Each structure stands twice: as C-alpha cells, then as structure tokens.
Amino acid sequence: MTTIYARELEIAQLAVQRAAILTKRVFREKAKGTVSKDDASPVTIGDFGAQALIISALRHNFPHDDIVAEEEASALREDAKLRGMIWGLVRETKLEDVAAEGLLGRGVRDEADLLDVLDRGKSAGGRVGRVWTIDPIDGTKGFLRGGQYAIALGLLEDGDVKVGVLGCPNLPVDDEAPLDVGIGENQTDEEGRGVIFSAVVGEGAWSRPLGTGALQEGKKIRMKDIADMANASFCESVEAGHSNQSEAAQIAQKLGITKPSVRMDSQAKYGSIARGAGDIYLRLPTSKTYQEKIWDHAAGDLIVREAGGQVTDTKGQRLDFGAGRTLASNSGVIAAPAGVHSQVLKAVQDVLGL
Structure with a gap:
C-alpha cells in the first residue's frame, strides 16, 4: 500500500x-x-x-x-x-x-x-x-x-x-x-x-x-463529487456545545442543501465523508476563546485531504498542527470535496460575518 x-x-x-x-x-x-x-x-x-x-x-x-x-x-x-x-x-x-x-x-x-x-x-x-x-x-x-x-x-x-x-x-x-x-x-x-x-x-x-x-x-x-448541492449532506457534532448548530442550518440553507444534517460524534465524521457516505463536515466555533485539540483532528484531516477533499478553518487557512497541543491559530473546521470547498467556505463566512 x-x-x-x-x-x-x-x-x-x-x-x-x-x-x-x-x-x-x-x-x-x-x-x-x-x-x-x-x-x-x-x-x-x-x-x-x-x-x-x-x-x-x-x-x-x-x-x-x-x-x-x-x-x-x-x-x-x-x-x-x-x-x-x-x-x-x-x-x-x-x-x-x-x-x-x-x-x-x-x-x-x-x-x-x-x-x-x-x-x-x-x-x-x-x-x-x-x-x-x-x-x-x-x-x-x-x-x-x-x-x-x-x-x-x-x-x-x-x-x-x-x-x-x-x-x-x-x-x-x-x-x-x-x-x-x-x-x-x-x-x-x-x-x-x-x-x-x-x-x-x-x-x-x-x-x-x-x-x-x-x-x-x-x-x-475517494470523496464523492457534488454535482448538485441540493442533494449534498453534511455532518456535524451531536453536542450543541461542540459546534454552532443554528449557524450550520443557516449555512445549509444558503447552499441549497435540503437533507437534514447527520449528527454524530468523533472523527468518524471525517472518515464518513472521505469515503463518500457524506459530503461536508462543519465544526463551527461556539466560543472565541476555545482552541481545538490537535488529537481531535490530525488523523481525520489527512484522511479527507488524501481522499480528494480540502480541510480549512473558517478563515480558509489550513489546520496548523505545529502550534502545540491545540490548533491555537485556527477557528472552526470546514471539510468538503475540493471542487466545492470554496463555495462552502464562502457560505460559512457570509453566515458568520467574516
């Protein structure tokens, strides 16, 4: 292999x-x-x-x-x-x-x-x-x-x-x-x-x-190509404290996604979209001070990128795993197929007012 x-x-x-x-x-x-x-x-x-x-x-x-x-x-x-x-x-x-x-x-x-x-x-x-x-x-x-x-x-x-x-x-x-x-x-x-x-x-x-x-x-x-955003699905955390679910719903509406979000715990979300079972993973900031831990994202980040996806924070920056034990220089996570990541990022930034 x-x-x-x-x-x-x-x-x-x-x-x-x-x-x-x-x-x-x-x-x-x-x-x-x-x-x-x-x-x-x-x-x-x-x-x-x-x-x-x-x-x-x-x-x-x-x-x-x-x-x-x-x-x-x-x-x-x-x-x-x-x-x-x-x-x-x-x-x-x-x-x-x-x-x-x-x-x-x-x-x-x-x-x-x-x-x-x-x-x-x-x-x-x-x-x-x-x-x-x-x-x-x-x-x-x-x-x-x-x-x-x-x-x-x-x-x-x-x-x-x-x-x-x-x-x-x-x-x-x-x-x-x-x-x-x-x-x-x-x-x-x-x-x-x-x-x-x-x-x-x-x-x-x-x-x-x-x-x-x-x-x-x-x-x-490989990640699945998204020809029609209306048929796309996105994953998010089960716990509202881990990701802003109301803002995620606004982003889905802005993108024209009609399916309900799939809520599940852990980096299983990264694996699921990497193999095309889902399409988009959003983890939106719930606090300006919270810093994600590197162990919560390192493996999933690489798996999605190697499956044809792109992973950034809400500012469009790659996740920085060299900053220490946390993603101190990042805020939130957006993972999507490379072909639509910029579209998803723009919708996220519009809703968050970035």
Whole structure:
C-alpha cells in the first residue's frame, strides 16, 4: 500500500485495532448504554486502557518519537483500585494473530509501567521532529450511548500530518452505506460494523474492516463529487456545545442543501465523508476563546485531504498542527470535496460575518 511510511502505517493500524478490542470489551462489560460519570466510568477505563496499548506499541517501535495524548497518569497514581482494573484489561487485551501482536512489542509490563507509559503522552508538540497524536476515545458520549466514536492516531513530522489512522468500531464496513440520521446511537453489536480508515501523505486514503488479528485487506476511498448541492449532506457534532448548530442550518440553507444534517460524534465524521457516505463536515466555533485539540483532528484531516477533499478553518487557512497541543491559530473546521470547498467556505463566512 505504501512505501514511505510503511512501517509507521502498519504499526499504527495494528495498535488502533488492538485498542478497539479493549474499548469494545469495556462497552459490553461496563457501559451497556449508560452515561455514568464517576471516576471508574467506562470512558475513564477505556481512555486509559486504549491509550496505554497504543503508546506501548509506539514505545517499542519508535522509541525516540514524541507523543501528544489526551490522558495522563496522575489520577491513577492516587487510585490503586482503578489502576489495577485498567492494568488487568491492558494485560489481557491482545490481537488474535501472534505475528501481528509480536510487531507491537512486549506491551505494558506491570502497574508501575502503566503509569510511565501513560505519561509519555505529555509532549508539547511543535514544529520540529516526529510527534504522534493520540485520542484513545474520540467521542466520549458517542461511546457511552453506543453511537459513533473513534480511536485516533496521527504522525506529525515538523508540524505536518504524514500518517493518519482512525478506528471506528460502530461505522458500517460498507463504504457505500449512506449515512442516516440514526447513525449517532445504538450502532453496536451488529455484523458488518467496524472500519479502519488510514492515509499516508501523497499516497491516498484507504478503508478496511476492523478485525481482531492481522490487518484485513483494504481498498482505496475517494470523496464523492457534488454535482448538485441540493442533494449534498453534511455532518456535524451531536453536542450543541461542540459546534454552532443554528449557524450550520443557516449555512445549509444558503447552499441549497435540503437533507437534514447527520449528527454524530468523533472523527468518524471525517472518515464518513472521505469515503463518500457524506459530503461536508462543519465544526463551527461556539466560543472565541476555545482552541481545538490537535488529537481531535490530525488523523481525520489527512484522511479527507488524501481522499480528494480540502480541510480549512473558517478563515480558509489550513489546520496548523505545529502550534502545540491545540490548533491555537485556527477557528472552526470546514471539510468538503475540493471542487466545492470554496463555495462552502464562502457560505460559512457570509453566515458568520467574516
């Protein structure tokens, strides 16, 4: 599939796949559709466990790379019960294929090592060197409600995204399956769900079924050309606090889009439009001071661009992943097929008064 970053891509996909096995087990055994927010919540357990598995794989294969990750270990240092619970899950979670599991290294050795592994994600990021970005469960509430969430992993070199991988356990495997308004909830435990999206800069974007062993065969994906904007669909966040939904509705009306928006959590939105299941992704600012986190966008940004799309902020600027742990120089996100991105951007700017 790739030559320049072949090893990075293979390890990233296997690490994401193994982390997905853990998150699915956590949901089945501990969430069951609840929205518990206590310290031992399914999200807490799944976040820490998935991040530990991914970082341990990166540590083994790329020991000198920096890592920017969402979680850090201070809470676990004070909670022995929770720490032991997460360590047990991490220890038991393995890929079924021995050769694939072997590529990921020794894993996490004990509880003390678990803490050290998690704290490797404290890098400040920046414009120099290789930095991996990790969101172990992107789409917290989507995960809890049995809707859409993603395990997101990206590799930056000197501030630019070079490799992006998204594991989306609850999306349809079928790239042709159109998005519907109910995709944001009750999507678990059915055949034909679970997909890995991936991309390497300059080499295109791919999807493959999310498995439990060696990587399954993938196929190239492309965004869908939009001949008639009236037939286009756009994705946005479920939570009104994540994106201004009233302004999004005005933008859709201005563009002539007649379909209702598809609301779903996580970077599953990026993967969905990259393969043509949807067309446009809008994340509009809800605050002048809020800064997006780089782990929430790095993988999806590359996957969409390599699938023939364009991703900018509301000012028309590329997302700047070299500014640190946040997209400090950007405001909002617009992702669309390259052929109509300028039209969507103009509608966004007209409605926002930019």
